[in-house]
Amino acid sequence: MGICLSRSSSGSVKKRQSKRLTNQSAAAAVNGGGFAGSNRWYRNRSSSKRDDSVIQERALAAAILFQQQMQNGGGGGGGPFDRSSSLRYPNSNSKKNQSLPRCSSSRARSLTDPLLQPHQLVNQEVSVDDLETNHFVLVHGGGFGAWCWYKTIALLEEAGFKVTAVDLTGSGIHSFDTNNIASLSQYVQPLTDFLEKLADGEKVILVGHDFGGACISFAMELHPFRVSKAVFVSAAMLTSGQSALDIFSQKTDSNDLMRQSQIFIYANGNDKPPTAIDLDKSLLRDLLFNHSPAKDVALASVSMRSIPFSPVLEKLCLSDSKYGSVRRFYIETAEDNAIPIALQQNIISNNPPERVFHLKGADHSPFFSKPQGLHKILVEISRIPST
Secondary structure: OOOOEOOOOOOOOOOOOOOOOOHHHHHHHHHOOOOOOHHHHHHOOOOHHHHHHHHHHHHHHHHHHHHHHHHOOOOOOOOOOOOOOOOOOOOOOOHHHOOOOOOOOOOOOOOOOOOOOHHHOOOOOOOHHHOOOOEEEEEOOOOOOHHHHHHHHHHHHHOOOEEEEEOOOOOOOOOOOHHHOOOHHHHHHHHHHHHHOOOOOOOEEEEEEEOHHHHHHHHHHHOHHHEEEEEEEEEOOOOOOOOHHHHHEOOOOOOHHHHHHEEEEOOOOOOOOOOEEEEOHHHHHHHHOOOOOHHHHHHHHHHOOOEEHHHHHOOOOOOOOOHHHOEEEEEEEOOOOOOOHHHHHHHHHHOOOOEEEEEOOOOOOHHHHOHHHHHHHHHHHHOOOOO
């Protein structure tokens, strides 16, 4: 959500891109790296000399590998030689033994959002149980609800993490009337109530999407000792004295679609300020889900609710001793039509986090368009040790 307009950046921040499979690396993985010349062999099958040469090379490679296996334990401990892969990961192709489920997208998987195998996760020598916290709390953006995180919840839980997704006031299945939400504290109350009930010493990783960034910022100021890390996913990452509207009203060249999609609701009368904002359902795909599967767009179209207007206007008071004490991370979404990448980078420049991740090919809803890529980054952030 938000009126996406931009101003010039006042600085720059070094950004480290998240590790991901590119088209080239994915192709290399299929060909196994060491035997990437198999395509050349097929192209030259008509040449018997080339055929013989390739066969001899493969036989020699197989003999060398077999000899190494024998020297490393008599051949009993290694898996059978697999010429299609440069590294052997036993049972990696078995659906029964996969440690990470496939996302429930009906579309063909993009090479920029591959199915991750356990050996592809960073810092895997660190057990989930040994982390400072293995508990993620997912906070949706304006108009969304806990329902939008269903793929992320499944992936994180399958990887051994504890996950809580909250419905903010008047969102998802929370029954409160959005038009009657008068403050940010009222809107965020389900999140702050949850944090207050945590056991002494227990911490969580907050993940905020879109307007959820302002919500987790509010919670960080209120309960800094209960938050280990904060992750902003194409989100409003505010500085003290800013409101979400201040960020979303910055001018960009990509604001026409947002303006066209906004429908202001005046529940208290047309002579009073708006009470909520709706989004034109006919423009949802182009605005929020331009790279998302059709069934997720359909889910959103029947699940999204109005965005309360008063919380968007509220300026936050954020202190260095509380909000500033929490480690912050930002995930950029490269193909975002709601909060364009230029605006995201401006947000980052004005309030630099500890680290920036870049999610290639993601629209404004990466939990739909790039669930595996988002999952990988969240796991990586969880495993970044304390400085």
